[in-house]
Amino acid sequence: MARQNRCGGRPTTITSLATYVPPRLLTNADLEQMVETNNEWILQRTGIRERHIVDPGVGTSDLGKEAAVQAIAGAGLTPDDIGIIIVGTVTPDMMFPSTACLIQHKIGARGAWGFDLSAACSAFTYALSTASQFVATGAHDHALVVGADVMSSIIDYKDRATCVIFGDGAGAVVVSAAAGDGDGSIIDFEHEIDGSGGPALYMPAGGSLRPPSHDTVDQRMHYVKQDGQTVFKFAVRKTEEIARRILDRNCLKPSDLSLFVSHQANRRIILAAAEKLGLAEHQVIINIERFGNTTAATIPLALNDAVRDGRLKKGDLVLLASVGAGFTVGAVLLRWGF
Numbered sequence: 528m529a530r531q532n533r534c535g536g537r538p539t540t541i542t543s544l545a546t547y548v549p550p551r552l553l554t555n556a557d558l559e560q561m562v563e564t565n566n567e568w569i570l571q572r573t574g575i576r577e578r579h580i581v582d583p584g585v586g587t588s589d590l591g592k593e594a595a596v597q598a599i600a601g602a603g604l605t606p607d608d609i610g611i612i613i614v615g616t617v618t619p620d621m622m623f624p625s626t627a628c629l630i631q632h633k634i635g636a637r638g639a640w641g642f643d644l645s646a647a648c649s650a651f652t653y654a655l656s657t658a659s660q661f662v663a664t665g666a667h668d669h670a671l672v673v674g675a676d677v678m679s680s681i682i683d684y685k686d687r688a689t690c691v692i693f694g695d696g697a698g699a700v701v702v703s704a705a706a707g708d709g710d711g712s713i714i715d716f717e718h719e720i721d722g723s724g725g726p727a728l729y730m731p732a733g734g735s736l737r738p739p740s741h742d743t744v745d746q747r748m749h750y751v752k753q754d755g756q757t758v759f760k761f762a763v764r765k766t767e768e769i770a771r772r773i774l775d776r777n778c779l780k781p782s783d784l785s786l787f788v789s790h791q792a793n794r795r796i797i798l799a800a801a802e803k804l805g806l807a808e809h810q811v812i813i814n815i816e817r818f819g820n821t822t823a824a825t826i827p828l829a830l831n832d833a834v835r836d837g838r839l840k841k842g843d844l845v846l847l848a849s850v851g852a853g854f855t856v857g858a859v860l861l862r863w864g865f
Contacts, residue, residue, distance in 0.1 A: 536663030538705035538712040540864035541655075545597030546831045547590055548579040548696040548818065553679075555691070562687045569691045574794025578694025578819030580679040586620035588629035590697035591675035594827075595634050598699035599671065606634045609701075610667030612641030613658050615650025615674045615823040617852075618681060619643060630673060639671070647728070648790045648851030649718070650674055650823035651698070652859050655847070656716035658702045670702040674823030681730055683750035692793070693751070694819030698827020711841055711864025717773040717857070724854035727757040759796060762850040766800035769858045770848050777860060781806050785843035785863075786833060790850060791815040791825035800848075812838065822851070841865055 554577045555566040569575055581590070591614060599606055614627045627641035646653040651674035658670035675697035684690045705712045732748035733739055743749060766789060774781060781787075781804040789797045794815055801811045814832045821828060826847050833839035840863065847859045 536660075537665065539659045539662045539702055540705040540711040540713060541700045541861065542703045542864055543598045543601030543701045544698070544827060544830055544834065545594045545601055546696065546698040546824070546828050547593035547597070548694075548821075548828070549581045549585060549590065551580055551582055552577050553580045553694070558691055561684050562690055564687045564691060572795075573692055574813070574815050575691065575819045576816045579696060581677050581695050585677070587616050587618050587675045587677045587697075588620050588626050588633060590677065590695065591616075591626060591630045591673040591699065592633040594675065594697040594699035595630055595671055595673055598701050599634070602669070602701040602703065604669060604701065606636040607638055608669050609636045609639045609671045610669055611658065611661050612636060612639050612671045612673065613644055613654040614641065615644045615646060615654040615672075616676050617645055617647050617650070617822060618677045626675070636671070646851055646855045646857070647853060648792060648820070648822050648825070649849040649853075649855035649857040650851070651826045652716070652847050652849045652857030653718060653855070655700065655702065655713070655859050656718065656857070659713045659716070662702050662704055668704055671699060672702060673697065673699045674827055676822035676824060678751075678820070678822055681749065681751055683747055686750065688755060689751050689753055692820050694821050696818055696821035696824035696828055698824045698831065700827065705864070711862050714860045714862065715773055715777055716859045717769055717776075719769070719856045721854045721856070724757070724761060725852075727754040727761070727854070728752070728852040759793065761854055762792060762796045763799045763803070765850050765854070765856045766796070766848050767803040769856050770800070770804055770846060773846070773858045773860050779844075783844060784810055784846050786839055786845045787811050788826055788829050788833070788845060788847045790848065791818065791829055792820050792850070839863055
């Protein structure tokens with residue numbers, strides 16, 4: 528018998544999913560004109576061919592609003608039906624108010640409260656499990672989860688080690704009380720953090736430790752800094768570890784999964800983790816070649832592709848897994864709800 532999982536209370540499920548990416552494309556050929564790199568190098572190192580980036584004046588709340596409106600409509604709800612909004616992002620429009628407040632206003636969810644959740648590339652799994660708990664307890668019938676980032680706003684396009692990786696995008700899901708038919712439910716979640724990994728992936732300035740100044744701008748401290756090798760090794764190891772932990776707790780094996788949806792950070796990371804888990808090719812989805820690493824949006828973007836392509840159907844057993852700056856690590860086990 529499985530040990531008690533962490534999803535107590537009434538069963539919850541994802542009732543709808545929507546995504547949005549800005550129309551502007553930034554291809555590898557474009558990057559060749561901006562920094563010393565080439566298409567072959569980018570593909571070999573990351574698996575990315577192109578990524579979407581916003582035009583000036585477009586913020587994270589704008590992307591999140593587009594995905595949110597579609598997700599709410601897809602669930603057959605109105606904005607007034609939403610009780611709570613949780614937004615995962617590391618690129619808020621501003622320090623305050625929160626992106627959740629901005630999205631709440633833009634979509635007209637007059638009765639909702641909410642907050643932002645900062646867990647970098649693990650933000651969607653963290654926000655999903657958090658929202659599920661609010662619904663499971665009966666505090667709310669419907670929760671809106673948004674994962675959105677405008678990574679182009681914090682990327683140094685003179686640093687070829689990072690500028691080739693990231694893109695902009697948003698995804699949103701509605702989490703509601705499950706009907707109880709067993710075909711679709713959020714089963715379990717597992718999260719951890721390891722703050723010793725902070726120096727491996729971070730943005731040095733802009734917070735209270737190093738407020739914006741002429742000096743921080745001149746030193747290019749408002750951009751993402753990454754120790755790629757350290758991040759790669761940690762991501763592969765922890766993705767496998769957390770996947771096995773949550774599966775073991777529920778008396779499942781990797782072969783039982785219909786689909787494994789890993790954070791789309793790097794094609795080689797996903798393939799290495801999948802190989803360690805012994806997953807077959809048909810169990811793994813990779814779409815990083817079209818979107819790059821959109822941080823909090825990668826998992827909903829991958830799920831959306833899987834639904835669109837017929838690879839994900841109601842009742843399928845799905846494992847979401849993520850590793851992000853912090854380090855943060857997350858996993859959510861679920862049966863697909865629609």
